[in-house]
Each structure stands twice: as structure tokens, then as C-alpha cells.
Amino acid sequence: MERIDEYICRYKNYNFGCSTTTEHIDTLETFHVRDSDIFVVTYPKSGTVWTQQIVILICELDGGLNDYPNNMEQMPWLEYPEGRQDYSLRPSPRLFNSHLSPALMPPELKEKKGKIYVMRNPKDNVVSFHHFSQICADLESPRTFTETLERYLEGNVGAGRWFDHIRAWCATRDQYNILFLTYEEMVLDLRAAVIKICSFLGNNLSEAAIKEVVHKSSFKTMKEDKKANYRFVPKERLSGDFLRKGKIGDWKNVFSVAQSERFDQIFQEQMADMDLKFIWDSAEQKEEP
Ligand code: A3P
Numbered sequence: 687m688e689r690i691d692e693y694i695c696r697y698k699n700y701n702f703g704c705s706t707t708t709e710h711i712d713t714l715e716t717f718h719v720r721d722s723d724i725f726v727v728t729y730p731k732s733g734t735v736w737t738q739q740i741v742i743l744i745c746e747l748d749g750g751l752n753d754y755p756n757n758m759e760q761m762p763w764l765e766y767p768e769g770r771q772d773y774s775l776r777p778s779p780r781l782f783n784s785h786l787s788p789a790l791m792p793p794e795l796k797e798k799k800g801k802i803y804v805m806r807n808p809k810d811n812v813v814s815f816h817h818f819s820q821i822c823a824d825l826e827s828p829r830t831f832t833e834t835l836e837r838y839l840e841g842n843v844g845a846g847r848w849f850d851h852i853r854a855w856c857a858t859r860d861q862y863n864i865l866f867l868t869y870e871e872m873v874l875d876l877r878a879a880v881i882k883i884c885s886f887l888g889n890n891l892s893e894a895a896i897k898e899v900v901h902k903s904s905f906k907t908m909k910e911d912k913k914a915n916y917r918f919v920p921k922e923r924l925s926g927d928f929l930r931k932g933k934i935g936d937w938k939n940v941f942s943v944a945q946s947e948r949f950d951q952i953f954q955e956q957m958a959d960m961d962l963k964f965i966w967d968s969a970e971q972k973e974e975p
Pocket residue numbers: 728729730731732733734735736810813814815817873903904905906908928929930931932933936
């Protein structure tokens with residue numbers, strides 16, 4: 687791994703947090719993917735732990751899962767060898783999170799079904815990242831939002847540039863059979879998102895079970911749920927709440943007008959050819975039917 691700075695390492699043209707190794711990333715090339723595996727992939731701060739909770743609940747209620755002390759152990763990060771577990775020994779269904787780009791995912795994944803990609807409007811994404819950087823010891827804590835924004839736009843952050851991640855995953859749309867979801871649609875109608883995930887994964891949950899998933903993955907319930915809210919992470923590594931605001935449009939409280947205009951221009955330049963429709967504002971949220 688090439689060390690970019692204290693917090694970011696680089697390998698195969700991709701940025702990582704420094705708690706992984708080249709050997710571990712190389713093992714992914716021959717990682718055997720089972721038909722029943724489920725992967726939730728995101729650019730960081732797009733709703734990963736939220737989708738993680740939903741998928742865990744769906745699987746628990748439809749046939750059961752082995753019990754693990756918390757969601758991170760239940761659904762580990764593929765690219766970080768926490769505890770160096772041998773995943774081939776895990777019973778099915780195995781659940782994984784990842785922030786990897788498609789080029790680094792296990793090649794067998796292409797033919798398998800269980801893939802969900804969640805994206806979030808990048809203005810809220812960078813604001814969430816800014817706040818998270820202040821509480822997470824594995825990330826540099828920029829003094830100002832301006833500093834965070836510069837690093838984010840340059841891709842000088844753990845998962846590289848948001849624009850590249852979204853573009854790379856959207857480009858796999860036709861080959862990979864992925865369920866694409868947005869954070870915003872989950873905020874607007876969590877029940878509809880849960881049903882979408884169930885039907886994509888082929889889980890047949892009763893109405894009562896769907897209700898339970900929705901209840902247990904609501905912001906309020908998750909914030910109090912010790913298995914789901916990451917308060918199990920030692921304070922030295924994470925000194926605040928993983929679940930912060932959970933809203934659409936918080937960027938308006940943080941971006942200056944000039945920053946917003948510049949961001950819009952960069953977004954246009956980078957993504958104009960892509961058919962991406964984000965909800966940027968909580969007012970748009972209310973106007974939805
Ligand atoms: P905010 O910082 O804007 O509140 P990730 O899991 O990818 O790191 O994303 C974290 C973001 O998802 C945080 O956003 C967090 O609050 C939000 N989030 C997590 N669970 C949520 C839920 N049940 N409902 C709404 N937002 C949620």
C-alpha cells in the first residue's frame with residue numbers, strides 16, 4: 687500500500703483507510719461468492735449502516751441468521767480484514783458491506799444476484815462526511831467545512847472521488863444486475879424501499895414482518911439500538927453518534943452560496959451525461975406525493 691498520508695492508503699488506483707493490506711485486497715480476486723451472499727455497496731456516508739440494518743432484519747425475519755454481537759460483525763466490511771476471519775466458514779446467507787469500486791470487487795460477484803448499491807446526493811454526502819470526520823479517529827478532522835469540501839472534490843478522502851465511484855457503479859448497471867437505491871428515496875418512503883429490497887432479494891415477508899423491518903430501521907429506533915448504532919465501537923475510535931441527523935437537505939445549513947454554486951457547476955461538468963436524479967432539498971421532500 688502506498689501511504690498517501692496518516693489516514694489514506696492507496697493500492698490499485700484506489701484509496702483505502704490504512705487498516706487494510708495489499709494481501710487482503712488481493713484475496714478478493716479469488717473470493718468465492720455464493721448465490722445467497724448479499725453485498726451492500728456505497729460511497730461512504732450514503733446510508734450504508736441503514737441499508738445494513740434493513741438487510742439484516744429482512745434476513746433475520748425470513749429464515750433467520752446466525753447471531754452476532756452487532757451489525758458490524760453480522761455484516762462485515764469486505765475490504766477490511768477486521769479480526770481476520772475466514773469467511774468461507776460462515777453459514778449462509780453471508781452479508782457484506784463494501785465501499786470498493788467495481789474493479790476491485792470479487793469477479794464472481796458479476797454473476798450473482800445479491801448486490802445493492804445505495805447513493806446519496808453529494809452535497810448531503812459531503813456534509814455528513816465532514817461531521818463524521820470530527821468523531822472518527824480513522825479519518826483526518828479538517829478544521830473547516832471548506833477544507834473538507836476541497837479534499838472531497840479532489841478525491842483526497844478514504845474512498846476517492848464521489849463522482850468516480852458513482853460513475854463506475856452506474857456503468858455496471860447492465861452487466862451486474864444490481865438494485866440501485868438512493869438515500870433520498872429511503873427517507874421519503876422507507877416502507878417502499880424495504881419492499882423493493884425484499885422483492886429484489888426474493889424474500890417473502892409478511893405484512894407484519896415488513897412493518898417490523900420498517901420500525902426497527904427508522905432513524906429513531908436505530909439510534910437507540912446498540913447492535914445497529916455503532917456505539918459498540920470504542921470511544922477512542924468513534925467519539926460520537928454514527929446516526930447524526932438522517933435528513934435530506936442539511937447541506938443548506940453548511941454550504942455558502944458560493945460553495946453551492948461551484949459544486950453545482952462541478953456536478954454538471956462531471957455528471958451531465960448521466961441520468962441521475964437526486965432530491966437536494968427537504969422542501970422537495972414535502973412536495974413528493
Ligand atoms: P447524516 O450524517 O446526514 O445524519 P453511512 O452509513 O454510509 O456512513 O451513512 C451515514 C448517514 O446515514 C448519516 O447521515 C446517518 O445519520 C444516516 N442514517 C443512518 N441510519 C439512518 C436511518 N435509519 N434513517 C435516516 N438516516 C440514517
